[in-house]
Amino acid sequence: MSKTVVVIGSQWGDEGKGKITNFLSEQADFVVRYQGGDNAGHTIKFDGVTYKLHLIPSGVFNPNIKNILGNGMVINPINALKEIEDLKKQGFPCNNLYISDRANVIMNYHMELDALKEESLGTGKIGTTKKGIGPTYTDKTSREGIRVIDFISEDFPKLYKEKLAIKNEIIEKMGGTPIDYDSSVKEYLEIAKKIKPYVTDTVVLLNKGIKEGKKVVFEGAQGALLDVDFGSYPFVTSSNPTSGGACTGSGVGPTKLDEIIGVVKAYSTRVGSGVFPTEFEDDISRDIRERAHEYGTTTKRPRRIGWLDCVVLKYSAMINGMTGISLMLLDILSGLDTIKLCCAYKLDGEYIDYIPADNNLLERCEPVYLEMDGWKENITDVKSFKELPRNAQKYIEKIEELIEVKVKIFSVGPDKIQTIVRENIF
Numbered sequence: 001m002s003k004t005v006v007v008i009g010s011q012w013g014d015e016g017k018g019k020i021t022n023f024l025s026e027q028a029d030f031v032v033r034y035q036g037g038d039n040a041g042h043t044i045k046f047d048g049v050t051y052k053l054h055l056i057p058s059g060v061f062n063p064n065i066k067n068i069l070g071n072g073m074v075i076n077p078i079n080a081l082k083e084i085e086d087l088k089k090q091g092f093p094c095n096n097l098y099i100s101d102r103a104n105v106i107m108n109y110h111m112e113l114d115a116l117k118e119e120s121l122g123t124g125k126i127g128t129t130k131k132g133i134g135p136t137y138t139d140k141t142s143r144e145g146i147r148v149i150d151f152i153s154e155d156f157p158k159l160y161k162e163k164l165a166i167k168n169e170i171i172e173k174m175g176g177t178p179i180d181y182d183s184s185v186k187e188y189l190e191i192a193k194k195i196k197p198y199v200t201d202t203v204v205l206l207n208k209g210i211k212e213g214k215k216v217v218f219e220g221a222q223g224a225l226l227d228v229d230f231g232s233y234p235f236v237t238s239s240n241p242t243s244g245g246a247c248t249g250s251g252v253g254p255t256k257l258d259e260i261i262g263v264v265k266a267y268s269t270r271v272g273s274g275v276f277p278t279e280f281e282d283d284i285s286r287d288i289r290e291r292a293h294e295y296g297t298t299t300k301r302p303r304r305i306g307w308l309d310c311v312v313l314k315y316s317a318m319i320n321g322m323t324g325i326s327l328m329l330l331d332i333l334s335g336l337d338t339i340k341l342c343c344a345y346k347l348d349g350e351y352i353d354y355i356p357a358d359n360n361l362l363e364r365c366e367p368v369y370l371e372m373d374g375w376k377e378n379i380t381d382v383k384s385f386k387e388l389p390r391n392a393q394k395y396i397e398k399i400e401e402l403i404e405v406k407v408k409i410f411s412v413g414p415d416k417i418q419t420i421v422r423e424n425i426f
């Protein structure tokens, strides 16, 4: 039985990771976020109430679970505090939340720079969430960032003054309005006081837990194809959502990871710019968008829709070392006459089954589809694989055959009870 499970998005994010991490969290002692920041948006539904989280791990609802915001994250303290206060108002005290002292802080100038950069790129924009993610990771790697430990220290006002002066020059050059130091620092000092009780050395806390045999869920944000190393660069996020990021972003060594669950949406979606080989826009995609509410949790933008792309999934399985799949939103495909499954790309007359690094080549890739018969039945009450219509079973089996990874869990609706486990994870 696994002790540590990494839950990662296998496509372009929004695969339904929130639901599945929340489901697995019930058996866990720790839930850990290891990368990204409040660019993520997890929707969790239980007891008839829908909760939307951007930053805080989904184990926060259970007082017995320790929730960690890991060192690999970038944390906007204003938004973190807002999320904490909102949860408190809803009856969740958040005293099971631990913020890494080593995580980098998203400052107001990072958000400003993110927005200005996007504006300057015009039609070539990345389509970021404008949460300041890229500029904060840039500062982290160029060793100019402010970490959480610095943010809550006495030296913060001086540090912020120095950094802000440099950033304000850039902001002005880019046509933006400089940020006022006095009012910002005042707000930040108030926030730092309130954030401080949550700050700790999460690396020590988590490794101690693992040593004691505690169960851990690592909650990936975004998805493999948005990974800064493996996605369609530059149309990616600035972190490593892939399983390797769980190690560097939490301080847990690779030998300590037992299971890597790839969350796969039964079709594909993408928000923001970038190549998306199986994208299509017609009555079927519009119907999928409406029925599955495919609008960004963070930005509310309509998501682009595509057929399931097994080239992407094979690649994702490889770079993540996936040991199992959790297939989400299968119910959304009910009612279709035919379901398409991309099993290869055709590039300049040749068949390939990998993702070229060159975006120009990727743009020329035409998806090669396998057409499968759909099913008409409503499957939202199905309780086992056996109860699925035969064509839905065949769809799952074909995915397993093409990806060479077992579908261990599948989901037929937003509620927890609509989660079917074929093989126990913990």
Ligand code: IMP
Residues within 6 Å of the ligand: 012, 013, 014, 039, 040, 041, 126, 127, 128, 129, 130, 131, 132, 133, 134, 221, 222, 226, 235, 236, 237, 238, 271, 272, 273
């Ligand atoms: P950033 O992470 O805000 O810098 O945005 C970079 C790219 O990642 C853009 O295409 C965003 O739309 C995308 N992105 C960031 N976070 C998410 C997410 O949680 N789900 C889906 N796409 C995301």
